[in-house]
Amino acid sequence: MTGDLMQLARVHGPGDVRLDDVPIPQPGAGEAIVRVAACGICGSDLGFIAQGGMGGGEPLAEPLPIGHEFAGEVVAVGPGVEGVAPGLRVAVNPDDGYIGGGGPEGAMAPYIRITGAKVGETLFPLADHVDYAEAALAEPLSVGLHALRILDVQAHHKVAVLGAGPIGLCTVAMLRHLGCRDIAIFDRVESRLERARALGAGLAVNVAEESLPDALARYHGEGVRFGTRFAETDMFIDCAGSEAAFKDVIAIAKYRARIAIVALYKKPAAVDLWKMMANEILVTGSIAVDRKAEFAEALTMVAKGEQDLSPLISHHMDFARFNEALDLAANSDLSAKVMLTFPETAA
Incomplete structure (x- = not known):
């Protein structure tokens, strides 16, 4: 994938969100690359777009990547990553690195770099029967x-x-x-x-x-x-x-x-x-920026199937329909959680 490009959703200013062509990330030391399979649209994503940033009032120094409710498959790992190998299905806790919330990475893209790739902290393995969209609900x-x-x-x-x-x-x-x-x-x-x-x-x-x-x-x-x-x-x-x-x-x-x-x-x-x-x-x-235990507990609940969570997700939409999905997520009369999905070989 070296040298290839992908589309990444980034906020450029108030009401200005774009799918920018950026290089597909490569793993460095302590990092993993995850192929995103599902990413939920959060109200904070819509807020970042409307405000043109994190809400502090300062103009963006550089475009802001968005997307933090996601799950997918590890496709590459860098040196020093233990217990993680390509093919591992995971949900990702976005807290470390502020993924999609002010950090340099965002999950509204086919691939994402996970810094500090560690099981039980950033990466949470999925049982084989757990659907990626349901796993993305852990966030x-x-x-x-x-x-x-x-x-x-x-x-x-x-x-x-x-x-x-x-x-x-x-x-x-x-x-x-x-x-x-x-x-x-x-x-x-x-x-x-x-x-x-x-x-x-x-x-x-x-x-x-x-x-x-x-x-x-x-x-x-x-x-x-x-x-x-x-x-x-x-x-x-x-x-x-x-x-x-x-x-x-x-x-x-x-x-x-x-x-x-x-x-x-x-x-x-x-x-x-x-x-x-x-x-x-x-x-x-309650801002939930240090909730590894809660993330694990929520994912365990999902895996056990103790509740029917289908009412949470109102729509599954391909990433190719990104702008349509945003409009739908902003319409409270028509939607609950809108889940973006990605083909297995997207770029």
Whole structure:
């Protein structure tokens, strides 16, 4: 493959994403080359494209490669790589090297260089029966699981998920994996709420039809503290990034409720600090950049087939239809997770 070119999706500026012709990577010391078989389109990918970069406001010094939810086959290894050989089927944890998130490599391409190629850290071998597209779900599933681990969610907890996009849906799947049953989820898109029900949410509410506080009080139970109603919800996972929804959560949260913010807020949000103080509400962020254990656990869940994860993936689209796939992924009424697929000998 030396000297051959491939197409790599890179962001050049706001709204400007291109499939650039770049050399097919070659492995150096400690590196492996993976032929990408499937790569999911993440909301952060769409955000990078819209913003023209990582969101810090600075113009790009060079084009930004995207794509971080992926699986494929090792095709070459460099010196010093142990326990990895061509032909190994893997899912890749993108944290090391910030793959598709500010680093020099992106997985929306037929091949990708993996630095620090090591089993159990960057490379996670796949059982023969695991489909590449399902394996690529290990990344968003581990994002949800990371937030749940930060909050120490247990099976008996009553949990609310804000937003039924791909991360919200993956969070529902991981809540079921942890044994939770009292799961409520909120969105405005009925097709996504249907997917949440299929994944095991006990209550899926369109907030255009019923408010979050009313629905939670009805589903999880309610009480009164300091003259104000609260819901008996233990944990909230914010995958929506809506200031209005977050205000509803703070308004209805009970004493010592816990909240994890997974969503990407695009501007500062007002918070009722008196409510947080008076009810000792714990709010934490969750960015999932150090989650090797969660990645492995999510992939093990996928391999065991303990849940039907088919509702998570709405479309499989060939990389040749890249722009069409992006448009589809941006349409919440039509899609959940859009999975790019690659032919075995793409370049």
